[in-house]
Amino acid sequence: MTSPALAAVLWDMDGTLVDTxxxxxxxxxxxxxxxxxxxxxxxxxxxxxxxxxxxxxxxxxxxxxxxxxxxxxxxxxxxxxxxxxxGVPFRPGARELLASLREAGVRTALVTMSLSRMAETVVDLIDFDAFDVVIAGDDATRPKPFPDPYLQACEALGVDPRDTVAIEDSPNGARSAVAAGTTTLGVPHMVSLTGTGVHAIWPTLDGRTAQDVFDLHDARVARRTEENAR
The missing domain is CATH 1.10.150.240 (Putative phosphatase; domain 2)
Known part of the structure; x- marks a missing residue:
């Protein structure tokens, strides 16, 4: 069953969604x-x-x-x-997970440091309505690793960062998402995410579905609730 607490999933682009x-x-x-x-x-x-x-x-x-x-x-x-x-080389499982989330009714944002014209090119090449919001490098008040891009995405979606999952492959992106207060999922690609504070690391998105993301978020909410009760 989907978790009502999961308000949105926020995707990095380069290295996470597509292998650019x-x-x-x-x-x-x-x-x-x-x-x-x-x-x-x-x-x-x-x-x-x-x-x-x-x-x-x-x-x-x-x-x-x-x-x-x-x-x-x-x-x-x-x-x-x-x-x-x-062509656009999607990372293994990324397009399928994105489609699974959309089919489950989850709102999504693309949060990238690439320019908006490049982000729009990638989005236009996806053959379904993939994102509700796009925050690109020329939209961000400050770049990653500052939290601004993810905070701006959450504001545009009208959601609390604590009710979101962010998916990142880079240390700068992971630190940005963590600082914004999201549940941050690391999917390492070219560099290690050790020491970035991500809440979970998956070696790949291949075979993952929306339910896996719901479970990840629910587990993070439960841990946070337990920590606050101490």
């Missing part, structure tokens, strides 16, 4: 090399889940002689080209 992280990395390396710098795989992993303007400043420190917004637009255009030419 390799597209980002593929765009970053030649950008740095164009200006005579080097870009390691470890540096690329450190960018996962970071706000685009913060990422752009790191590229400037690596020698990229472009403005912050120029860098953001360039990388976004490169990734969108990859999406158009190579």
């Amino acid at each position: 992280e390799p597209y980002w990395i593929a765009a970053e390396t030649p950008l740095v090399e164009r200006f005579g710098g080097t870009w390691t795989h470890e540096q690329a992993l450190g960018m996962v889940g970071l706000g685009l303007e913060d990422a752009a400043r790191i590229f400037q420190e690596a020698g990229v002689r472009m403005g912050v917004h120029e860098i953001v637009d360039f990388l976004t255009d490169e990734v969108m080209t990859s999406l158009r030419t190579q």
Whole structure:
């Protein structure tokens, strides 16, 4: 039975819903090399889940002689080209879980640090009504790991963050969701989520259904109730 306490499920996009992280990395390396710098795989992993303007400043420190917004637009255009030419690679089980939640009547939000034009491209390629709200990087008052993006999504949905589950793959995103007060589910992809404060870690979304998310949220509510009673 569905839990009436679960008001919404909040999804990260890159690395959680869709596997675009390799597209980002593929765009970053030649950008740095164009200006005579080097870009390691470890540096690329450190960018996962970071706000685009913060990422752009790191590229400037690596020698990229472009403005912050120029860098953001360039990388976004490169990734969108990859999406158009190579398709939208959904993470295992993500599309199916999202569909299961929608079929169960659960409200959903997409909370991403990608620009809204890229988020809208991904949403438009989903063949069902997937999200009630989209909060993108250019909508957020402050980027992840600040709680603002998730708080803005909850405000737009008219729900209490404590009544939501957020799904994240990156440390910055996980910290954002935890700080916002959501029940935060970590699904690691390219980097570890150890020490981020997530309430549960699933190695994959493959085979998961809406009922699993209801159970996760119910367990978190029960723990919180028990802690408050002590």
